[in-house]
Amino acid sequence: MVKFHSDREPIRILLYLALISHALSEVIEQVSFAAANGRAQTIKFITANHMNYVGAHGAVRVRCESRDTEGVFSMGIVDLLNGQQRIWSEVLHEDGPDYIHCEFEWKSRGQRIEYDVYSGDGDHIQPIIHLWSLTEVGLFDQLPGGNYSEVINWSE
Numbered sequence: 001m002v003k004f005h006s007d008r009e010p011i012r013i014l015l016y017l018a019l020i021s022h023a024l025s026e027v028i029e030q031v032s033f034a035a036a037n038g039r040a041q042t043i044k045f046i047t048a049n050h051m052n053y054v055g056a057h058g059a060v061r062v063r064c065e066s067r068d069t070e071g072v073f074s075m076g077i078v079d080l081l082n083g084q085q086r087i088w089s090e091v092l093h094e095d096g097p098d099y100i101h102c103e104f105e106w107k108s109r110g111q112r113i114e115y116d117v118y119s120g121d122g123d124h125i126q127p128i129i130h131l132w133s134l135t136e137v138g139l140f141d142q143l144p145g146g147n148y149s150e151v152i153n154w155s156e
Helices: 009-030
Strands: 039-046 058-067 070-075 079-081 086-088 098-105 109-121 124-135 150-154
Touching: none
Parallel strands: none
Antiparallel strands: 039 058, 039 150, 058 070, 079 086, 086 098, 098 109, 109 124
């Protein structure tokens, strides 16, 4: 049984849940930009420049830009699915392998972007970006790490 300290506490909890729900809907709306546009897209991953490694339960911020819309994703342990994209990540740990895996999948386009990021010594995040189409395999593998911006183009 749940015990509340005051009569207002359940209302406060419901308000917090409503705010969290609204924030998640904003995130889902912002990350839908690639699926909504059928034209050729330019996606820019600025990974290492925007990585934030914070302690044992660190958080990672990844900025993903297209030429007409920008979405910013703060990665903790995230698992969202709305039919267009799935975002999943694993939090970096000091005492475990410094590893994060993120997935962006646009089912309507039949394409998927996935990248793994490793932190070699805790100071430098080494990104490895994989890009392939589910129908026509093209793979970018083992791109240079450190501070960089990599622009990936594809068309229908």
